[in-house]
Amino acid sequence: MNILAIESSCDDTSAAVIKNGEICSNVVANQLIHQQYGGVVPELASRAHQQNILKVVDQALKDANLTKNDLDAIGFTRGPGLLGSLLVGTSFAKAMALALDIPIIEVHHMHAHVLAHFIEEPKPKFPFLCLTVSGGHTQIVRVDAPDKMVILGQTLDDAVGEAFDKSAKLLGLPYPGGPLIDKYAQSGNPNAFSFPIPEIAELNYSFSGVKTAILYFLQKNVKTDPSFIENNLEDICASIQHSLIKILLQKLKKAAKVTGIKDIAIAGGVSANSGLRKTLTETAEKLGWNVYIPAFEYCTDNAAMIAMSAHFKYLNQEFAEQNISPVARMAF
Ligand code: KG4
Numbered sequence: 352m353n354i355l356a357i358e359s360s361c362d363d364t365s366a367a368v369i370k371n372g373e374i375c376s377n378v379v380a381n382q383l384i385h386q387q388y389g390g391v392v393p394e395l396a397s398r399a400h401q402q403n404i405l406k407v408v409d410q411a412l413k414d415a416n417l418t419k420n421d422l423d424a425i426g427f428t429r430g431p432g433l434l435g436s437l438l439v440g441t442s443f444a445k446a447m448a449l450a451l452d453i454p455i456i457e458v459h460h461m462h463a464h465v466l467a468h469f470i471e472e473p474k475p476k477f478p479f480l481c482l483t484v485s486g487g488h489t490q491i492v493r494v495d496a497p498d499k500m501v502i503l504g505q506t507l508d509d510a511v512g513e514a515f516d517k518s519a520k521l522l523g524l525p526y527p528g529g530p531l532i533d534k535y536a537q538s539g540n541p542n543a544f545s546f547p548i549p550e551i552a553e554l555n556y557s558f559s560g561v562k563t564a565i566l567y568f569l570q571k572n573v574k575t576d577p578s579f580i581e582n583n584l585e586d587i588c589a590s591i592q593h594s595l596i597k598i599l600l601q602k603l604k605k606a607a608k609v610t611g612i613k614d615i616a617i618a619g620g621v622s623a624n625s626g627l628r629k630t631l632t633e634t635a636e637k638l639g640w641n642v643y644i645p646a647f648e649y650c651t652d653n654a655a656m657i658a659m660s661a662h663f664k665y666l667n668q669e670f671a672e673q674n675i676s677p678v679a680r681m682a683f
């Protein structure tokens with residue numbers, strides 16, 4: 352059983368092939384065009400997807416040693432994401448499947464981030480909790496089966512990835528700033544500066560307050576010392592990262608306690624953060640958790656996770672109709 356999968360929800364064009372549940376290729380084309388604008392420009396993203404998609408799909412098939420005629424189905428990200436970007440991947444998948452006379456499989460991008468854990472060993476046992484942290488989402492999900500997931504808590508405003516990226520922008524770092532904060536934080540003091548930890552009900556998150564606190568903190572210090580950011584970049588990054596991780600872990604610990612679940616996973620772009628990976632591992636040792644941390648290539652957006660999700664749906668014979676359209680906001 353060979354499935355081609357396509358991911359085009361934001362600014363990465365990606366294609367992957369899964370054969371009997373094993374990933375055989377995963378090609379990602381990043382779009383550098385957005386850097387000069389300090390964020391993703393939706394219209395430019397859709398155009399770049401159109402330029403990249405054929406090459407990326409072709410390479411994914413080549414890497415898997417397959418031709419299009421060997422395919423049994425095509426999976427694609429239906430949402431959530433940027434509508435124009437999703438439209439490119441969805442239309443491509445539909446047209447190719449129509450030409451090959453094979454079924455299509457719609458995939459929910461956030462389910463796919465969670466299911467990235469089934470690409471490599473060790474695979475989590477059900478039920479497990481997954482903290483999904485990306486540029487658009489921050490969710491604690493209880494996963495009972497590949498097709499049975501419930502959101503236990505989520506952000507009420509900004510996503511944690513946004514908090515990383517917006518803080519980086521205030522520091523004059525290019526987009527996406529999350530990985531750069533991570534890089535500078537490695538040689539900084541996490542306790543040099545402190546930022547408020549929000550008090551939000553239940554298992555939910557909020558990151559807009561801490562973002563504003565960072566803005567005021569920087570404005571105040573730059574006023575008295577114009578070189579403040581330059582002279583303290585590592586310490587500022589380490590302190591911001593420390594606060595964001597503290598907020599994430601606080602609710603994750605609460606979720607583990609409330610549910611009694613000790614199998615804990617992280618997923619999404621921010622799960623590539625070295626501080627989060629380290630803190631999670633240390634917390635797990637203290638609390639007796641089994642933790643699951645994806646390989647870097649499966650943290651940020653990739654089609655391998657879409658392929659994994661499509662694989663599970665193929666097993667259930669869950670196919671989509673040819674008249675399906677992508678959706679920017681998609682019910683979990
Ligand atoms: O999952 P993803 O690739 O795309 C979305 O679905 O949003 O996540 C992208 C987010 C961006 O906010 C990016 O800055 C963040 O993940 N990110 C990181 C790191 N690598 C990616 N944030 C902190 N540390 C990192 N190492």
Ligand code: ZN
Pocket residue numbers: 460464485486619620651652
């Ligand atoms: Zn994502």
